[in-house]
Amino acid sequence: MNIPGSGVPEPASQSPALNVSGVSKSFRQKGQSLQVLDNVSLTVSRQEFVSIVGPSGCGKSTLLQIIGGLIRPDSGSISMSGKPVTGERGGISYMPQQPALLPWRSVEDNVILARELKGAARGAAREEARRWLAKAGLGGFETAYPHTLSGGMQQRAAFLRALLAPQELMLLDEPFSALDALTRSDMQRWLLELWEENRRSVLFITHSIEEALLLSSRIYVFSGRPGTILHTVEVPFPRPRRDEITEHPEFLRLKRQMSEWMREEQAKSAAAARR
Numbered sequence: 001m002n003i004p005g006s007g008v009p010e011p012a013s014q015s016p017a018l019n020v021s022g023v024s025k026s027f028r029q030k031g032q033s034l035q036v037l038d039n040v041s042l043t044v045s046r047q048e049f050v051s052i053v054g055p056s057g058c059g060k061s062t063l064l065q066i067i068g069g070l071i072r073p074d075s076g077s078i079s080m081s082g083k084p085v086t087g088e089r090g091g092i093s094y095m096p097q098q099p100a101l102l103p104w105r106s107v108e109d110n111v112i113l114a115r116e117l118k119g120a121a122r123g124a125a126r127e128e129a130r131r132w133l134a135k136a137g138l139g140g141f142e143t144a145y146p147h148t149l150s151g152g153m154q155q156r157a158a159f160l161r162a163l164l165a166p167q168e169l170m171l172l173d174e175p176f177s178a179l180d181a182l183t184r185s186d187m188q189r190w191l192l193e194l195w196e197e198n199r200r201s202v203l204f205i206t207h208s209i210e211e212a213l214l215l216s217s218r219i220y221v222f223s224g225r226p227g228t229i230l231h232t233v234e235v236p237f238p239r240p241r242r243d244e245i246t247e248h249p250e251f252l253r254l255k256r257q258m259s260e261w262m263r264e265e266q267a268k269s270a271a272a273a274r275r
C-alpha cells in the first residue's frame with residue numbers, strides 16, 4: 001500500500017504498466033510551431049489491452065514515439081511500472097507504422113532481433129520464431145529477405161518481431177493496416193487468442209473502430225490535431241471474446257456512437273483546414 005506522505009513508492013506489481021501524464025508536444029514546421037498533442041494522460045494496467053483511435057495527423061504515432069523515448073515531450077511525463085522513464089529507450093517492444101524490417105537480415109533473423117539484443121541464443125530463438133512464422137502464414141519464408149515479401153507479409157513479420165520481444169509493454173501502431181480484409185480479420189482473431197492465452201500490456205493504435213472494440217478493454221478516442229482525449233470508452237464484453245460479439249446490440253451501439261464522434265472530429269479537422 002502507498003502510505004500518503006511516507007515517500008514509499010508503490011510496489012511495481014501494483015503500478016500500471018504505462019502511465020502517460022499531461023503530455024504535450026509541438027513541432028516546428030516551415031518556421032512555425034505546430035501543436036500536435038495537448039495534455040494527454042492515459043493508463044495501461046498490467047496485462048491490459050488498450051487502444052487509441054483518432055483522426056489522421058492527431059499525434060498518435062508521435063505519442064508512441066514519446067512513450068518509446070524516441071522523442072521528448074515539451075511537458076508531461078511517462079512512467080512504466082511506477083518508474084519515471086521520460087526520454088528513456090529500451091523499455092518497450094514497438095511495432096512502428098512502417099514495418100522497418102532490417103533489409104540485410106532474413107525474415108527469421110528480423111523476428112528474433114529483440115531477443116538477440118537481450119542476449120538470447122540465436123538457435124533457440126530461431127526455432128521459436130519458425131513456429132510463429134508458420135502460424136502467421138509465413139512458413140517457407142524464414143530465410144527470405146524482406147524486399148522479397150509483400151507489404152502485408154512484411155507487416156506480419158514486423159508484428160511477430162514485436163510479439164517475441166522480451167519487454168512487457170507492446171506498442172503497436174496500426175499493425176494490420178496493410179492487410180486485406182480477410183487476412184486482417186484472421187490476424188485479429190489470432191492476436192486475440194494469443195493475447196488471451198499470454199497477456200501482455202498492449203497500447204494499440206488503429207483506425208478501425210470495430211477492431212478496437214473487438215480487442216480492447218478500454219479505448220481512448222482522440223480529437224483532431226492537437227490530439228487530446230475526447231472520450232474514454234470502457235469496453236464491457238467478457239473474455240475470451242469471439243467474433244459473435246460484433247453482432248451484440250451493445251457492440252453495435254458503441255460502434256455507432258464512436259463512428260459519430262469520429263465523423264464530428266473529421267468534419268472539424270476538414271473545416272479547420274479550409275480556414
Ligand SMILES: Nc1ncnc2c1ncn2[C@@H]1O[C@H](COP(=O)(O)OP(=O)(O)OP(=O)(O)O)[C@@H](O)[C@H]1O
Pocket residue numbers: 027028029036054055056057058059060061062063097
Ligand atoms: N518529426 C516531426 N517533425 C515535424 N512534424 C512532425 C514530425 N512528426 C510528426 N509531425 C507532424 O505531427 C503531426 C502528427 O503526426 P503523427 O504521425 O503523430 O499523426 P498520426 O495521428 O499518427 O496520423 P496517422 O493516423 O495518419 O498515422 C502531423 O501533422 C505531422 O506532420
Ligand SMILES: [Mg+2]
Pocket residue numbers: 060061062097173
Ligand atoms: Mg500514425
